[in-house]
Amino acid sequence: MIRSGVVNETGRRARYNLWTLGTLLVAAFVAAPVLSVLVLATAPSGDIWRHLSSTVLPHYIETTLLLMAGVGAGTLVIGVGAAWVVTMCRFPGSRLFEWALLLPLAVPAYVIAYVYTDLLEYAGPVQGALREMFGWRNRRDYWFPEIRSLGGAVAMMTLVLYPYVYVVSRAAFLEQSVCVLEASRTLGKNAWQSFFHVALPLARPAIVIGVSLALMETLNDFGTVDYFAVKTFTAGIFDVWLNMSSTAGAAQLAAVMLAFVLAIIGLERWARRGRRFHATSTRYSALPSYRLTGLRALGAVLLCALPVAFGFLVPAGLLLAYAARHYEDSLNGPFLSYLANSLALSSSSAAIAVAVGLFLAYGVRLSKAAFVRAVARFASVGYALPGAVLAVGVMIPLAALDNAIDAAFRSAFGISTGLLLSGTTVAITIGYIARFLALSFGTVEASLTKITPSMDGAARTLGLGPAATLARVHLPMMRGSVLSAAILVFVDGMKELPMTMLLRPFNFDTLATYVHQFASREHFEEAAVGALAIVVAGMLPVILLSATIRQSRPGHAIPPPIAAPARALDLS
Amino acid sequence: MRRIAVLLSVLAFALVSAPWPGASAAEEVNLYSYREPALIKPILDEFTRQTAIKVNSVYVDKGMLERLKAEGTNSPADAVLTVDVGRLEDMAEAGVLQPIKSAAIDRNIPAQYRHPDGLWVGLTTRARVFLVSKDRVKPGEIATYADLANPKLKGRICTRSGKHDYNVSLIAAMIDRHGEAAAKQWLSGVKANLARKPQGSDRSQAKAIVEGVCDVALLNTYYVGHMATNEKEPEQKSWVNSASIVFPDQAGRGAHVNISGAALTKSARNKAQAIRLVEFLSEDFAQKLYAELNFEFPVKPGAALHPLVASWGLFKADAPGLLGVAKHRAAASRLVDETGFDGAPGGS
Numbered sequence: 010m011i012r013s014g015v016v017n018e019t020g021r022r023a024r025y026n027l028w029t030l031g032t033l034l035v036a037a038f039v040a041a042p043v044l045s046v047l048v049l050a051t052a053p054s055g056d057i058w059r060h061l062s063s064t065v066l067p068h069y070i071e072t073t074l075l076l077m078a079g080v081g082a083g084t085l086v087i088g089v090g091a092a093w094v095v096t097m098c099r100f101p102g103s104r105l106f107e108w109a110l111l112l113p114l115a116v117p118a119y120v121i122a123y124v125y126t127d128l129l130e131y132a133g134p135v136q137g138a139l140r141e142m143f144g145w146r147n148r149r150d151y152w153f154p155e156i157r158s159l160g161g162a163v164a165m166m167t168l169v170l171y172p173y174v175y176v177v178s179r180a181a182f183l184e185q186s187v188c189v190l191e192a193s194r195t196l197g198k199n200a201w202q203s204f205f206h207v208a209l210p211l212a213r214p215a216i217v218i219g220v221s222l223a224l225m226e227t228l229n230d231f232g233t234v235d236y237f238a239v240k241t242f243t244a245g246i247f248d249v250w251l252n253m254s255s256t257a258g259a260a261q262l263a264a265v266m267l268a269f270v271l272a273i274i275g276l277e278r279w280a281r282r283g284r285r286f287h288a289t290s291t292r293y294s295a296l297p298s299y300r301l302t303g304l305r306a307l308g309a310v311l312l313c314a315l316p317v318a319f320g321f322l323v324p325a326g327l328l329l330a331y332a333a334r335h336y337e338d339s340l341n342g343p344f345l346s347y348l349a350n351s352l353a354l355s356s357s358s359a360a361i362a363v364a365v366g367l368f369l370a371y372g373v374r375l376s377k378a379a380f381v382r383a384v385a386r387f388a389s390v391g392y393a394l395p396g397a398v399l400a401v402g403v404m405i406p407l408a409a410l411d412n413a414i415d416a417a418f419r420s421a422f423g424i425s426t427g428l429l430l431s432g433t434t435v436a437i438t439i440g441y442i443a444r445f446l447a448l449s450f451g452t453v454e455a456s457l458t459k460i461t462p463s464m465d466g467a468a469r470t471l472g473l474g475p476a477a478t479l480a481r482v483h484l485p486m487m488r489g490s491v492l493s494a495a496i497l498v499f500v501d502g503m504k505e506l507p508m509t510m511l512l513r514p515f516n517f518d519t520l521a522t523y524v525h526q527f528a529s530r531e532h533f534e535e536a537a538v539g540a541l542a543i544v545v546a547g548m549l550p551v552i553l554l555s556a557t558i559r560q561s562r563p564g565h566a567i568p569p570p571i572a573a574p575a576r577a578l579d580l581s
Numbered sequence: 582m583r584r585i586a587v588l589l590s591v592l593a594f595a596l597v598s599a600p601w602p603g604a605s606a607a608e609e610v611n612l613y614s615y616r617e618p619a620l621i622k623p624i625l626d627e628f629t630r631q632t633a634i635k636v637n638s639v640y641v642d643k644g645m646l647e648r649l650k651a652e653g654t655n656s657p658a659d660a661v662l663t664v665d666v667g668r669l670e671d672m673a674e675a676g677v678l679q680p681i682k683s684a685a686i687d688r689n690i691p692a693q694y695r696h697p698d699g700l701w702v703g704l705t706t707r708a709r710v711f712l713v714s715k716d717r718v719k720p721g722e723i724a725t726y727a728d729l730a731n732p733k734l735k736g737r738i739c740t741r742s743g744k745h746d747y748n749v750s751l752i753a754a755m756i757d758r759h760g761e762a763a764a765k766q767w768l769s770g771v772k773a774n775l776a777r778k779p780q781g782s783d784r785s786q787a788k789a790i791v792e793g794v795c796d797v798a799l800l801n802t803y804y805v806g807h808m809a810t811n812e813k814e815p816e817q818k819s820w821v822n823s824a825s826i827v828f829p830d831q832a833g834r835g836a837h838v839n840i841s842g843a844a845l846t847k848s849a850r851n852k853a854q855a856i857r858l859v860e861f862l863s864e865d866f867a868q869k870l871y872a873e874l875n876f877e878f879p880v881k882p883g884a885a886l887h888p889l890v891a892s893w894g895l896f897k898a899d900a901p902g903l904l905g906v907a908k909h910r911a912a913a914s915r916l917v918d919e920t921g922f923d924g925a926p927g928g929s
Contacts, residue, residue: 404651408653
């Protein structure tokens with residue numbers, strides 16, 4: 010960390026430069042895997058593009074765009090809608106839904122896809138019961154939506170990805186000053202108008218981050234689309250890589266996907282250029298709670314209950330039923346070590362990813378240079394790449410570094426160091442950070458934009474350096490978002506499969522790789538105990554997260570030791 | 582923040598102090614495996630029991646070759662176990678393997694299942710066969726891969742994605758046998774006969790026969806074995822009981838087979854132990870166990886079959902076609918694109 014010192018003109022400039030330099034260095038380190046994929050893309054790939062564009066490429070693009078549109082719309086409506094009603098309204102179960110809405114986050118997309126296929130396919134219990142009830146004999150007697158389809162993939166991904174939008178939107182709604190809402194109501198707007206004209210635009214940076222995280226996750230998914238035979242761009246990357254044995258071609262497809270993601274992000278930024286999202290007032294009175302009754306209450310309950318039921322209760326329930334049948338095969342010594350490995354990797358990655366994300370977001374804020382912002386954002390774009398592809402990007406520079414160190418030691422001391430980092434848990438951790446930085450950087454950056462720059466000015470005038478300003482002024486206001494970031498990374502780490510598989514050392518398993526062992530041989534019921542463990546391990550921090558977010562509202566004494574009347578932020 | 586920093590340093594220490602691979606002094610061999618741990622663990626345990634050589638393994642699927650290439654001469658891997666001759670050939674061509682020289686292996690495994698220079702060794706085979714409905718398909722009604730494109734089977738065939746390894750492998754074999762143009766025509770014909778868009782796994786196709794969706798499904802033999810003996814999900818037994826296996830092309834080049842195999846890495850530091858492991862895998866005991874665990878066919882002549890596998894009868898396998906399969910994989914994958922095989926069924 011940079012020490013704060015005496016503030017003078019030259020000192021300040023030196024510090025800024027140091028922050029900028031540090032930001033660029035850290036960003037470059039995290040971006041190395043993405044860069045090495047881009048380097049792979051520079052190799053010749055023969056006529057693969059001509060082949061693809063004359064055959065399947067238009068279909069890949071169409072499917073991918075439809076999938077993104079569906080998941081984007083679904084997560085936006087559910088995530089923002091649910092966040093708004095639980096933050097602003099009181100209705101039966103609203104306190105419960107505050108945290109229950111987060112639970113589907115803990116369910117891996119590949120697991121929910123298996124579960125619903127089991128339930129909804131022809132031989133599954135749902136269609137079986139319908140046939141029984143109506144006396145249908147076979148497939149030709151009736152119509153039933155095909156779960157293994159684009160629509161099915163949209164539904165599955167929406168159910169497990171809307172919590173990204175929910176968590177950041179809720180944090181944004183909680184962090185926003187109620188004065189603007191009151192002003193809006195005073196000016197004659199009704200509750201809906203205030204939501205659409207004031208609250209929603211103010212929360213835009215956060216909502217955009219949430220939706221873009223959900224969409225990047227949609228792009229990087231291979232398990233679900235592969236299982237559902239939905240041919241997306243990502244499916245194309247794997248086909249070119251593994252079936253056509255063209256690493257360069259696959260890397261080129263990946264590069265195109267990244268360019269697309271960056272273009273979308275850039276476009277959104279451009280569309281809101283010059284707007285500011287921080288509250289002009291620092292007074293935070295208690296949020297009003299509109300008490301909903303009758304049909305409105307019912308609507309709110311349904312809006313919250315359906316995603317939780319379909320995104321969590323159904324899959325967790327089915328896993329529980331399978332687990333009850335097979336637990337004696339699974340719960341043994343190694344199982345606990347897999348759990349420990351998962352927990353250690355996910356928690357250390359969460360801590361580091363949040364620290365790095367915070368450092369980068371604050372570095373960007375300090376430097377204000379568009380270039381620095383672009384570099385930091387580029388560093389977090391790895392999230393959009395399929396895990397296995399990003400893992401290759403991690404391996405190449407890491408192994409090159411290891412081999413260079415080995416060569417240096419051989420020539421200088423005649424000893425071989427071998428591969429120091431490749432194939433160790435450190436490599437996996439680096440992989441997780443490269444993959445999940447988008448979660449921490451995005452969440453933290455969105456939260457920082459809500460803090461008025463005059464806050465920085467005041468703190469600096471009062472003699473705090475940049476680091477101290479961050480630690481003593483910003484962090485306390487961002488507690489909720491920082492914790493959200495940590496838990497998003499943690500939960501995603503628990504679910505992470507492709508990078509763990511490729512980067513891990515010998516004789517090393519996590520819960521996710523353990524589940525994969527069974528799932529890859531289609532012994533899904535036996536995988537249930539492991540899958541359930543992932544869900545439960547992800548649930549606990551999710552509940553903790555919710556409690557913290559609730560207390561995180563600026564101005565709320567945390568925890569309230571005395572009934573302090575002061576609501577304004579104390580800067581002293 | 583301070584708490585996070587403390588937590589961080591503790592965890593960093595824990596990670597760094599974790600045991601490094603290959604640090605111990607006892608005899609060992611390091612394995613990158615594409616085969617699932619449950620399938621090979623009993624065999625590796627037996628190897629360790631007999632030889633006192635410890636086996637460290639890591640299951641790696643996508644990206645194993647990239648990992649070997651990146652790690653280079655310092656790679657800790659001594660040997661790889663994998664499926665699909667194409668994958669073995671990719672590794673051979675990438676230069677990450679070295680020849681295995683062993684009289685025992687040469688004696689145990691017929692030459693057609695070994696790389697010409699010994700860069701890889703086949704250990705088991707699996708055949709891509711037809712599973713046909715006992716009620717709805719007459720004996721002899723379908724006997725060859727060419728029959729799959731016969732219009733009389735319109736709307737009666739099920740398969741998984743044409744892009745899956747097993748189908749890419751079969752299509753590559755058809756290119757090898759009949760040339761690319763004929764193979765493309767054949768694939769279009771198969772597509773025209775599909776009952777539904779290619780989806781699911783091999784098992785799903787067996788299930789589809791029971792459900793009446795289709796009459797003929799393409800399956801790898803070991804799936805039939807797994808389903809027929811599945812005590813944990815016994816409903817799968819009924820999927821195969823209502824159908825029978827047909828080994829295609831018995832009057833021609835034989836059923837298309839692919840292999841699982843082993844190879845020695847160029848970087849191998851425990852070379853002798855790694856060769857010892859592959860030798861062990863080529864001997865009767867491991868051949869029997871290896872084939873039994875996954876209902877595959879041993880490549881060593883005379884090694885015992887699983888009784889269920891034996892009940893399917895002897896068949897002619899297209900072993901000489903293996904190298905051709907590896908060579909035409911990329912072209913096969915392109916044919917799947919060109920014919921729109923994975924799209925909605927119909928056409929031609």
